Amino acid sequence: MESLYDVAIIGGGPAGSTAATFLARSGRRVIVLEKEKFPRFHIGESLLPYSMEALGRLGVREKMDMQFQPKHGGEMVSSCGKNTKFHFKNGFRLQHHCAYQVTRSEFDKMLLDHARETGAEIREETTVGQLDFGADEVGVTIKNAAGSEKIRARYIIDCSGRNTVIGNFFKLKEGYSNLKKFSVYAHYENVARDEGIDGTLIRLIRAKDRWFWMIPLTPTKMSIGMVMDITDFKAMKKNPETAMEDSLREQPTIWSRMMRAERVTEVYSASDYSYRNKSLVGDRWLLAGDAAGFIDPIFSTGVYLAIRSGEDAATAINTALDAPRKRTSAFKKYERSLTRVMNLYLRFVSNWYKPQFIEVITHPAQRFQLAPAVNAVLAGNLSSSFAIWWRMQLFYLVVFLQKYAALCPRLSLVPQKEQVVVPPVGQPSSL
16 A cells, blocks of 8 residues: 655745755654755855844754854945945844855755654655655655655645746746846856945846846855847847846946956846746645746745745644644635745735836835835735835835836936946955
């Protein structure tokens, strides 16, 4: 007879590892099915302060303090040289003033190993084949080097990322028509950065038809990426590596920092990655992390949502296992909460792609504490607090009105070489 687990988890990334740790700690029999062998390269390297409490509950903060770069905020820059910095310590009623910049290959392996140490069964290099959904359990056919096997589980959590195994099984996946994007990215050594805590900030550079990220992963290594419309990339008629280098050279606010830089990874690319699943739960399954949906790499929401949804999915399934009659309400509560958060970020991301957003954000108003409220949302504060809600509504109103009246100075988003100040190559202080 096949093995029976309380929970089978497809995918061992941050969502799967988080759910597995909390479930195993509750005494559940959990198996994680991961198709790759960790460590493996992955993008999404900047964490948010509102993940800190969950990381503390997971029990990995001490390991992270020893291993990863601190992150004290972010900087938004226009191609024409206007910028503004957001330090989390100035965010509206923020409890945590620091997060981490992480090398995902190391971070993801640390979380998966932690789930294993907690008691979850981990099977790497294992693919999921057929799914058989029954009234009381789910049958899962798996395959690895040892051959094929069928296991059974009372519940299943899909944390398979963009593969979204269950979403594809039930044909739930829907793309965002306004977010047809293409991204390229790589790691570099010896990119110049600001001194002190400003050397730990994530930099987001907004050009006319694309944007770039610069994430300091270690005192010497930096992740750099570019995002643009798929149609614009196709019109370039260049391979990803050439498109990446040529685009960086066109941006003095970036290229001026790369005089001594050396690329140390291949150039990776991804396209058409923004989507949402129409349903996030079923009688015997839940979707978490990127398997539930992915909006955009801007604002570093991927890992935050993965950890948050992983923990919440574990809570919902623990409720269902302890009190089966409460399953439906627990699952609906989980879906409502995750949908709400995704909708909030979708609105934020959609505004980012309007040129008015960078015009307003780089001229932050001191009245009404709008800048600290935006800072709080960038830190992951998506509570239903009225104090933040009305300030964000006012911010969106200003962005809307900026299209028709120059409430803030207009920006050309055209590179201005003479405005560039080159920072030193020195290492940021470790605080």
